[in-house]
Amino acid sequence: MVANLKLWRLLMPKPKIAFYWCASCGGCEETVVDLAEDILGVVEKVDIVLWPVAMDFKYKDIEAMPDKSIVATLLNGAIRSTEQEEMAHLLRRKSQYLIAYGACAQLGGIPGLANQFPLEQIFQFNYEGGPTMANAQKTRPQVTTDDQGRTPTLPAMHHVVRSLDQVVEVDYYVPGCPPTPRVTRTALTALLENRLPPKGSVIAPDIALCDECPRKATKPANIAFTEFKRPHQALMDPNLCFLAQGVVCLGPATRSGCNAACTVGGMPCTGCFGPTSRVRDQGLKILSSICSNIAPKEEGEIEKVIEGIPDPVGTFYRYGLAKSLLRRKATLPSK
Amino acid sequence: MTNQTKPSASGETWTPRIVAFFCNWCTYTAADLAGVSRMKHAANARVIRLMCSGRVDPQFIVEALAKGADGVLIGGCHPNDCHYVEGNYKCLRRYQMLKRMIADMGIEPERLRLEWISAAEGEKVKRVINEMTETLTQLGPLGLPQKFDEWDREMEHFAEHVAAREAATGSACPEHGGKPQTLETAHA
Numbered sequence: 001m002v003a004n005l006k007l008w009r010l011l012m013p014k015p016k017i018a019f020y021w022c023a024s025c026g027g028c029e030e031t032v033v034d035l036a037e038d039i040l041g042v043v044e045k046v047d048i049v050l051w052p053v054a055m056d057f058k059y060k061d062i063e064a065m066p067d068k069s070i071v072a073t074l075l076n077g078a079i080r081s082t083e084q085e086e087m088a089h090l091l092r093r094k095s096q097y098l099i100a101y102g103a104c105a106q107l108g109g110i111p112g113l114a115n116q117f118p119l120e121q122i123f124q125f126n127y128e129g130g131p132t133m134a135n136a137q138k139t140r141p142q143v144t145t146d147d148q149g150r151t152p153t154l155p156a157m158h159h160v161v162r163s164l165d166q167v168v169e170v171d172y173y174v175p176g177c178p179p180t181p182r183v184t185r186t187a188l189t190a191l192l193e194n195r196l197p198p199k200g201s202v203i204a205p206d207i208a209l210c211d212e213c214p215r216k217a218t219k220p221a222n223i224a225f226t227e228f229k230r231p232h233q234a235l236m237d238p239n240l241c242f243l244a245q246g247v248v249c250l251g252p253a254t255r256s257g258c259n260a261a262c263t264v265g266g267m268p269c270t271g272c273f274g275p276t277s278r279v280r281d282q283g284l285k286i287l288s289s290i291c292s293n294i295a296p297k298e299e300g301e302i303e304k305v306i307e308g309i310p311d312p313v314g315t316f317y318r319y320g321l322a323k324s325l326l327r328r329k330a331t332l333p334s335k
Numbered sequence: 336m337t338n339q340t341k342p343s344a345s346g347e348t349w350t351p352r353i354v355a356f357f358c359n360w361c362t363y364t365a366a367d368l369a370g371v372s373r374m375k376h377a378a379n380a381r382v383i384r385l386m387c388s389g390r391v392d393p394q395f396i397v398e399a400l401a402k403g404a405d406g407v408l409i410g411g412c413h414p415n416d417c418h419y420v421e422g423n424y425k426c427l428r429r430y431q432m433l434k435r436m437i438a439d440m441g442i443e444p445e446r447l448r449l450e451w452i453s454a455a456e457g458e459k460v461k462r463v464i465n466e467m468t469e470t471l472t473q474l475g476p477l478g479l480p481q482k483f484d485e486w487d488r489e490m491e492h493f494a495e496h497v498a499a500r501e502a503a504t505g506s507a508c509p510e511h512g513g514k515p516q517t518l519e520t521a522h523a
Contacts, residue, residue, distance in 0.1 A: 085493055116439070160486045167490065284393040284433075291432045292389075292425035297414065302428050312436040325397045327486070330479065331441035334486045 015071035015192070017042075018050035018062070019101075020091055022084035023111040023161065024077030027178040028102040029053040032074075034181045045192055046071075050091075059087075062094055070094045072191050074101040074174070078111040078322060079162045083155035092168040097196075099187065103177040103272045105164040106202070107282075108322020110177070112161045115321050115328035116313060119159050159334050163323045173202040177272035177319060180258050204257030206277050209269050213251055213260040215241045224295035228308030231267060242268040243293075248315060253279065253286035270318050281325045283316035351471035353380040353464070354399040355408040358388045360418040361453050362410025368457035376461040377468035380408060387411070388449075389422025393433050396447065400437075403480050406446040406471045408463065413451040423451070445470055446477060 021029060033054075035042065049070060050057045062070075073095040079085050092098050103109040114122060127133065127140045143156045164170050174187045187203045190196050197203065210216050219241040229246045236242075242249035242263065250271035251263065262269050275282035294305045309315050317324055357363040363384045369376065385391060388411025396407045409430065411423040427449065434444040448467055452459045 082493055085490065158489050160489070279394075281394050281397065283436075284397055287432055287436065288393050288429050291428040294428045297421075297424045297427075299427065299431070302431050306428075306432050306435065309432070311439075312432060313439045316436070325394070325401045326437075326440050326442075326479070327483065329439075329441040330477070330482060334482075334489065 014045060014047045016049045016069060017046040018070050018073040018091060018095065019048070019053070020050060020073060020075045020087060021053060022075065022077030022087070022105070022164075023080040024102065024104050024109070026053065028076035028104075031102075031176075031178040031181060031184055035184060036181070038181070038185060042188055042192075059090075062090060065094050067093055068096050070096070072097040072099055074099045074187075075164060076102040076105050076178075078104040078108050079158070079164060079167045080111060080114075081155040081157055085158070085167055088164060088168045097171040097191065098164075098168065099172045099174060100164040100170045101174045101184075102179055103175060103274065103319040105170075106173045106175055106323070107274050107320040108161055108163045109272075109319050112163070112319070112322030113314060113317070114161050115332075117329075118332050119157055123157075159332070160328055161322050166322070171199055172196070173274075175202055175204050175255060175273040176258060180261065182259065183257050202255065202274065202277070204255050204273060207256055208276060209251040209254045209256045209258070209260060209263075209273070212256045213241075213263045213269075215239060215263055218244060220244050223293040225290070225293055225305055226295045227305060236266065238266060243290075248290060248309060250282075250286050250316075250318075252289050253282050271316075272319050274320060274323075282320045283313075283324055287312065287316050349476055351379050351405040351468055351476075352403065353406045353408055353467055353471065354404040355380040355382045355410065355464070356385055356388070356391045356395065357382055357410040357452075358390075358412060358418075358422075359384055359386045361412035361416065362388075362450075362460070364454035365410070365452045365456045366460045368454065369460045370457075372457050374457060374461045376464045379468045379471075380464045387417065387419050387422035388426035389417070389419060389424075391426055391429075393429055396433065397437070400442065400446070400477060401479050401483075403478075405474070405477045406448070406467060408467055409447075409449045410452045410460070410463075411449070413453055416451075416453065442477065443474055445474065 019029070019032060033039065048055060049065070050062055070091070073091045075088065075091060075098065077084070079088055100106045104111055108115070123140055127135055128138050141154050144151050144153050172187070174183055176183060183204050190203065205211070210219065218239065223243050225246055227246055228248055231247055234245070236245060236247070247268050249263070249268035251269040253275060254269050254271045255273040255276050257273055271282060271286065275285060279285045291306070294302055296302050296305060313321065321327070357366055363382070366382060388409055391409050396409075399407050409426065411426055412418060414423065417423040430447065430449045434447050437447065438444045448463070450459070450463050452463065
């Protein structure tokens with residue numbers, strides 16, 4: 001029986017798949033596990049050759065593999081360090097399809113918001129100034145140190161947070177923070193059945209979230225914001241369109257495919273699925289949509305309403321700052 | 336940012352580049368009037384005619400800056416005068432928020448200017464373009480494309496290192512080199 005199985009495997013090599021993570025929180029890995037019983041179906045059909053969060057593999061084993069021998073790598077997380085950059089290059093070389101999995105790999109994601117601050121300030125806060133920090137020696141991670149004659153090295157931090165496609169060529173994008181099990185399943189099925197869309201596609205419907213939002217019917221033809229409310233500041237009607245309630249919802253500028261998980265759960269959309277294919281810059285598009293619907297016509301009155309969005313960059317670019325037209329605060333140093 | 340009078344690498348003196356979005360019904364007509372009236376103003380504005388200031392997508396403005404403009408000027412009809420009734424109000428609201436947002440992104444908000452200029456105000460076109468050229472000359476070049484290049488230089492160094500190593504290891508297993516596993520062979 002065992003011999004038969006070995007013969008079977010020899011004759012029928014399974015496609016090799018890799019999962020990798022860069023600057024991310026681990027939520028994307030969680031989604032792969034959230035496939036639940038379906039994960040068994042996937043595992044049955046593929047050989048997982050790299051999955052640092054769940055299984056033990058060495059980078060050198062990947063390096064030793066022939067080029068393009070991995071059918072697909074699903075890489076999540078933004079690119080912030082030299083190690084992540086190196087792995088992105090390595091996995092690109094070893095994979096036929098490199099798939100940006102999740103909002104961070106696709107758009108820069110939450111880590112991309114660090115593009116508003118200098119690297120020095122981030123290190124200063126996290127290793128010295130932070131309120132929970134006890135670091136009297138002000139020790140910081142060093143790229144190289146001298147340790148009794150040996151020089152161990154650590155990856156260096158880049159000044160700029162990047163999406164995966166700002167570093168290497170990407171074949172497909174699976175959106176979401178994290179991608180839902182459904183879009184993950186769609187992507188894996190398309191891959192395993194070799195029914196892939198044109199290169200560069202985002203594997204989710206190319207239409208705004210409102211299309212699948214159950215509150216869509218209550219979206220008024222004319223919206224007029226007299227003030228912006230945040231969801232915790234008022235009792236929300238669970239059935240009424242958030243925009244009609246004066247809450248900033250990024251649904252109109254965000255791709256659908258999540259089954260409107262947030263709006264069904266009582267929270268407005270924050271834009272994690274990224275823009276549709278017709279939009280270059282999601283943040284500017286939703287700014288355009290929301291602001292044009294402010295009620296007042298006079299400058300001072302408009303300003304008062306606008307003050308209801310105290311952090312426009314964080315609101316409109318929650319996931320998309322690294323991939324936006326401006327990419328990063330213009331005055332920051334690059335060395 | 337005081338190198339506005341210094342010659343650039345190509346030997347030319349820097350002067351600001353302004354992208355001007357003018358609405359068809361008022362400001363573009365005013366610019367036309369300024370032209371036929373033979374008014375002289377700074378030659379720094381590249382005018383793009385749109386049907387309405389309400390058509391100015393914030394993406395147009397930021398893309399202009401990202402592609403090398405030093406400032407963006409928007410011209411529309413006066414309040415209550417919009418050919419499409421309220422396009423200019425939509426423009427004003429977007430403009431006010433966008434100004435705040437680009438300030439947060441480290442770009443001087445003065446690089447953006449919105450003016451209501453009616454079809455009869457050729458003189459105002461001249462004044463606004465001259466003033467804006469003056470303001471931008473004071474501010475100096477924005478130079479976003481150069482900044483993007485500079486930011487990405489931190490990857491060049493590493494890309495070279497990777498390429499060199501890949502070239503070194505690429506010949507490690509020649510027997511596999513020409514035969515990558517494909518979906519087709521995997522499913523065969």
